[in-house]
Amino acid sequence: MEKPVINSLTKKRRRVSDIVLKVLIFTSAAIVVALTLGMIIYIVVKGMEGLSWNFLSTPAFSYPYENYGVLGNIVNTLYLVVITLLVATPIGVGAAIYLTEYAKQGRLTRIIEFTTETLAGIPSIIYGLFGSVFFYNIFKVNYSILTGALTLSIMVLPTIIRTTQEAIKTVPLGYREGSIGLGAPKWHMIRTVVLPSCIDGILTSVILSIGRIVGESAALIFTAGIAADFNFDSIADIFTKVMNQGGSLTVQLYQYAQRGGSEMKYAFSTALVLLITVLIINICAKLVAYRIRKKRSV
Amino acid sequence: MSENESIKISTKNVNLYYGENHALKDINLDIKTNKITAFIGPSGCGKSTFLKSLNRMNDLIPGCRITGQFLLDGEDIYVPGVDTNLLRRRIGMVFQKPNPFPMSIYDNIAYGPRVHGIKGKAKLDRIVEESLIGAAVFDEVKDRLHKSALSLSGGQQQRICIARAIAVQPEVILMDEPTSALDPVSTLKIEELMNTLKEKYTVAIVTHNMQQATRISDYTAFFLVGEMVEYAKTEELFSRPQDKRTEDYITGRFG
Numbered sequence: 130m131e132k133p134v135i136n137s138l139t140k141k142r143r144r145v146s147d148i149v150l151k152v153l154i155f156t157s158a159a160i161v162v163a164l165t166l167g168m169i170i171y172i173v174v175k176g177m178e179g180l181s182w183n184f185l186s187t188p189a190f191s192y193p194y195e196n197y198g199v200l201g202n203i204v205n206t207l208y209l210v211v212i213t214l215l216v217a218t219p220i221g222v223g224a225a226i227y228l229t230e231y232a233k234q235g236r237l238t239r240i241i242e243f244t245t246e247t248l249a250g251i252p253s254i255i256y257g258l259f260g261s262v263f264f265y266n267i268f269k270v271n272y273s274i275l276t277g278a279l280t281l282s283i284m285v286l287p288t289i290i291r292t293t294q295e296a297i298k299t300v301p302l303g304y305r306e307g308s309i310g311l312g313a314p315k316w317h318m319i320r321t322v323v324l325p326s327c328i329d330g331i332l333t334s335v336i337l338s339i340g341r342i343v344g345e346s347a348a349l350i351f352t353a354g355i356a357a358d359f360n361f362d363s364i365a366d367i368f369t370k371v372m373n374q375g376g377s378l379t380v381q382l383y384q385y386a387q388r389g390g391s392e393m394k395y396a397f398s399t400a401l402v403l404l405i406t407v408l409i410i411n412i413c414a415k416l417v418a419y420r421i422r423k424k425r426s427v
Numbered sequence: 428m429s430e431n432e433s434i435k436i437s438t439k440n441v442n443l444y445y446g447e448n449h450a451l452k453d454i455n456l457d458i459k460t461n462k463i464t465a466f467i468g469p470s471g472c473g474k475s476t477f478l479k480s481l482n483r484m485n486d487l488i489p490g491c492r493i494t495g496q497f498l499l500d501g502e503d504i505y506v507p508g509v510d511t512n513l514l515r516r517r518i519g520m521v522f523q524k525p526n527p528f529p530m531s532i533y534d535n536i537a538y539g540p541r542v543h544g545i546k547g548k549a550k551l552d553r554i555v556e557e558s559l560i561g562a563a564v565f566d567e568v569k570d571r572l573h574k575s576a577l578s579l580s581g582g583q584q585q586r587i588c589i590a591r592a593i594a595v596q597p598e599v600i601l602m603d604e605p606t607s608a609l610d611p612v613s614t615l616k617i618e619e620l621m622n623t624l625k626e627k628y629t630v631a632i633v634t635h636n637m638q639q640a641t642r643i644s645d646y647t648a649f650f651l652v653g654e655m656v657e658y659a660k661t662e663e664l665f666s667r668p669q670d671k672r673t674e675d676y677i678t679g680r681f682g
Contacts, residue, residue: 234489303526307588310484311539311595312516321538322528 169404176401179394185402189357189381197385197395199402201359205274205375206406209353210342212278212371213285214335220282221289222331228290229297230319242294249287256284257348264352274375277353281345285338292337296330297323332418339410343403346379355380378403435460435599435629436481436518441495443473443480445488450476452653454495458599458646463621463630465640465661468650469681474633477650478601481631482518483511499599516543519597523604525584527576527591532559532568535576535587539595554594561627562590563620582613589620593628600624602632606639618643637677641665649673 179197187198232238260280261271268276300323308318324331354374360366376384378399385396436458443451451473458464466474476485483504485491497504504514516539527535536555545551555572559565564586568579576587585605592600602621606614621643624630634640640647641661648658649670657664657673668674675681 301526303522303524304528306484306487306520306522307526307528307591308538309487310482310515310520310522311542311591312512312514313538313542314512317542326529 172397172400172404175394175397177398179398180401184395184398188359189384197392199357199378199381199399201357202376202378202381202399203402203406204359205353205357206343206377208274208370208375209278209281209349209377210339210410212275213281213342214338216279217282217285217289217338218331218335221286221334222293224286225290225293225297226319226324229294230315230323242291245287245290248283249291252347253284253345254347254351256280257351259283260348261351268372270372272352272354272356272374273372274353275371277349277375277377280348280352281342284345284348285341288337288341289331289334292334293327293331296327296333299330300326328421329418332414332421336411336414339414340407343377343407343410344379346377346383349377349380350383353377353380355384357381378406432462433460434458435500436631437496437498437501439496439498441477441480441493441497443476443485443494444492446490450653451480454655456648456655456658458629458631460629461625461627462645463625463632463643464646464648465644466631466633466648466650467635467637467640467676469676470635471652472650473653474648474650475603477655478603478631478633479520481599481601482515482520484515484520486511512542516595517597518599518601519592519595521585521588521592521600521602521605524608525581525588527579527584527587529575529577531573532576532579532587533572535591536594539591543595558590558594559587561593561624562586563616563623564590580613582609582616585609585613585617586620589617589624593624597628599629599631602630604633604635607635614639637665649676651676 184198185203186200187196188201189198190196228238228241232241257280260276260283264276264279265271270276304322304326305318308322309315313321353376355376356374357376361370382396382399382403385392385399434457438454438456441451441454442449454477466478468474479485480493481497485493493505499514499517503509528538530538533555536558537551540551540554545554556565559568564583567583568587571578576584579587585608589600589605606617609617618639621630621632625645632644644661646658647661647664649656649664649672651672657668657670659669664673665677668677
């Protein structure tokens with residue numbers, strides 16, 4: 130006996146399980162949106178209290194002591210971002226190219242890939258501990274922005290390597306064959322066809338890394354230190370700064386929060402500055418990606 | 428087929444293995460200069476594999492092993508010391524799926540010449556124009572040479588790929604089912620183009636389409652499970668096949 134087939138277009142059968150599932154999904158989405166928005170609004174409201182031009186344009190704890198500001202920390206954070214990316218991006222992209230294009234696919238590459246993935250899961254404070262000891266033995270200074278940046282470079286390398294590797298793997302075989310078929314040497318093919326095609330992936334990894342660098346604090350307390358000064362008396366200072374202590378925004382936030390009391394509001398102001406900094410850096414990175422893509426598609 | 432035609436590529440006792448899989452068995456075949464040679468056969472018969480081994484594109488596949496001789500103008504292309512980049516400059520390739528690079532039309536055509544060290548705008552301009560004319564696509568793209576090649580139709584893209592291949596002035600052009608992804612009108616244009624290409628180049632083409640082989644080729648080789656069953660002038664092979672299997676295939680009894 131055949132079951133009757135329902136031919137109606139309007140009388141849709143509603144199942145209870147469908148409705149329940151739909152409600153659950155909408156609830157989860159609502160919770161996520163509410164939490165994110167709530168947190169941002171909370172930080173903005175609390176942060177506005179202590180935020181002023183004075184807060185942005187003076188370094189913290191400069192003489193006389195009751196000065197509250199984040200100028201030095203903003204600059205330190207930018208230093209950390211730039212140096213870390215300058216070190217980590219070429220090494221990460223290079224390693225990704227080696228692993229996907231040159232290394233013989235086998236047990237060794239699988240071990241390297243497994244190791245990089247494990248590296249990505251290590252708590253950052255362990256990187257900090259390692260970096261402070263390892264780079265102290267090289268530079269013989271306890272704390273410096275360079276030490277911090279190099280430690281962060283090790284930390285973001287797995288992200289850059291893995292994301293770039295995935296991007297390289299998505300480059301169509303046709304592009305490779307086309308290039309090789311014209312008699313192009315392998316490195317020429319990689320440079321002219323593979324890398325331009327995965328520039329988006331590389332930029333994504335850079336944006337993710339920026340997020341990690343700006344948000345990092347545990348690894349930096351051990352390595353870059355907590356200094357919040359802003360001393361640029363000569364052009365040479367721009368470079369020597371690298372070998373000096375320099376606390377990032379997150380480290381400064383930690384300090385304000387730890388003192389608590391009337392200084393608590395400055396912790397929130399610092400948090401607000403952090404949020405805005407991340408936002409600006411991400412927008413810049415997206416703009417760069419957009420311009421590169423536009424230039425490529427002609 | 429012993430007229431006074433010279434031989435461009437000659438293969439002797441060629442065997443090819445993918446790991447344990449014996450993909451080509453004792454292939455002996457001579458490709459004639461300035462002729463179109465078609466390779467036909469059912470899927471998986473080794474015709475594409477054979478084509479790709481002619482300019483060592485199979486080198487890219489791990490686990491691929493080749494024995495026997497491939498002679499290009501009498502020179503073995505598989506002996507140590509052969510520069511595959513120079514080899515592929517002399518034996519170019521057009522692929523099944525149009526694969527222009529994500530760059531401008533101009534840069535696509537200039538890619539090969541630049542690889543081989545040709546610089547200077549005037550020189551490149553001339554090569555780009557001549558190649559596009561040679562691939563019968565110049566009139567359609569001359570006003571947008573600096574637009575992305577990906578904005579063109581499939582048929583135009585495939586002719587761009589042919590132009591890109593001839594821009595390095597190869598002696599042989601290998602085509603791996605170049606029209607299987609195209610509509611009938613584009614296919615016709617490319618078939619017409621092939622007839623003019625053979626004046627300058629030696630062409631070897633893999634095709635699924637037996638009508639196409641009869642329309643365009645001078646010689647046809649029939650492959651079946653890694654063996655070359657029969658090789659003859661196209662009209663002979665299709666009108667008086669010597670082997671029962673060839674006859675069964677071309678009359679549509681299998682494949």
